[in-house]
Amino acid sequence: MQTETPATCAFQGTTSIAPSRQPEDRLIVALDVSSAAEALRLSSLLIGRCRWVKVGMELFYAEGRDLISRLQDQGFCIFLDLKLHDIPNTVAAAIRSVAGLSVQILTLHAAGGPVMLAAAVAEVKLLPQPPLLAAVTVLTSIDQPQLLSIGVPVSPQEQVLRLATLARNSGVRGLVSSPQELAALRHTFGPDPVLIVPGVRAAGSLADDQRRTATPGIAIRQGASLLVVGRPITRSADPARTTETILAEIAMALDE
Ligand code: C5P
Numbered sequence: 001m002q003t004e005t006p007a008t009c010a011f012q013g014t015t016s017i018a019p020s021r022q023p024e025d026r027l028i029v030a031l032d033v034s035s036a037a038e039a040l041r042l043s044s045l046l047i048g049r050c051r052w053v054k055v056g057m058e059l060f061y062a063e064g065r066d067l068i069s070r071l072q073d074q075g076f077c078i079f080l081d082l083k084l085h086d087i088p089n090t091v092a093a094a095i096r097s098v099a100g101l102s103v104q105i106l107t108l109h110a111a112g113g114p115v116m117l118a119a120a121v122a123e124v125k126l127l128p129q130p131p132l133l134a135a136v137t138v139l140t141s142i143d144q145p146q147l148l149s150i151g152v153p154v155s156p157q158e159q160v161l162r163l164a165t166l167a168r169n170s171g172v173r174g175l176v177s178s179p180q181e182l183a184a185l186r187h188t189f190g191p192d193p194v195l196i197v198p199g200v201r202a203a204g205s206l207a208d209d210q211r212r213t214a215t216p217g218i219a220i221r222q223g224a225s226l227l228v229v230g231r232p233i234t235r236s237a238d239p240a241r242t243t244e245t246i247l248a249e250i251a252m253a254l255d256e
Contacts, residue, residue: 023250026220028052028079029243030198030230036063036070042233043074045240050247052104054228056081068101078103079196079228083136085109088119095123103131105196107176110135110163117170132194134174135167137181140199143211156212157181161188168193178212182222198228202246205232216246220253 020026027050031039039059046053053076055068060082068078080103084091091108098106108120117135124130137160138147144155152159160181165188167175174194177185185195199213207213208231219227229246236242 021254023247023254024050025052026224026226026250026254027216027243027247028054028196028226028228029233030054030056030081030228031071032056032058032230032234034058034062036067039063039067040070040074042239043071043076046076046243047074049240049243051075052077052079052226054079054081054230057083065101068103072102077105079105079107079226080131081107083107083109084120085112086116088116091116092119092123095120095127099127102129105134105174105194106131107134107136107174108172110137110167110172114166114170117167117172121171132174133172134176134194134196135163135172136176137163137167138177140178140197140212141209146211157184160185164189164193178210179214179219179222179224180212182219182224186223194225195223196226196228197224198230200227200229200246201232202249216249217253220250221256 029046029050031042031053033039033042043053053071055078059067071078080098080101084094085108091112110117120133124133138156142156147156147159160177161184164175164185168189174196175185176196178199179197182195182197185193197219199210200216200219201207201213203215216227233239233242
């Protein structure tokens, strides 16, 4: 399926999404490490290879704001994966607190509910350089038994669609799901949402704690805008080479 993706950091300060056929625009490398030194060692290997890095809780809590500006100085677009989930007032305040970082994408949990989502959307609209908000639906580490154990007696796909609908109706443009729900999300919402998928693994490689996975090629063919890949790259003996291999698979899928 043909989808639209952002041009270089195009989310920031704009609502337009320019189509990109460049594999390097479609990969976000999750820098899930706990020191600035290790993050910058990895990011240095990625310069000129990919455009996006993800800073999540582990790195942000350890190294914070300074590290983000150093990654920006290296030329990276930033996916700040803080997965905000709190009362509306606190989430809006948290968005104000990270506004100065000028990141391109910021995550929050759709399960925070419609009032929280609407408060986040309203807050982001006040910013001079608004990040794209992306709502996490069902974590890629959650399978059906785990969903049941938290009191949700439906399939992961049903729950993803329910939370995605909630997020879209609240004005959130980005959605985070596993690759396995991509086709249903594109079928339901069409080309507009920016669909971001972790849980990306090469065929036959370790799933780690991820439960709902697919290969980079399948994820692109199913309509992903952006793929998030962490451990397969960061724990690789040769992160640069692994990145190139994933980009080659993305390129092949984009060419089809
Ligand atoms: O190492 P791996 O490729 O599994 O990393 C996936 C990254 O995507 C992690 O940083 C994780 O926090 C994030 N993520 C996820 N599932 C979601 C949302 C984010 O795995 N639903």
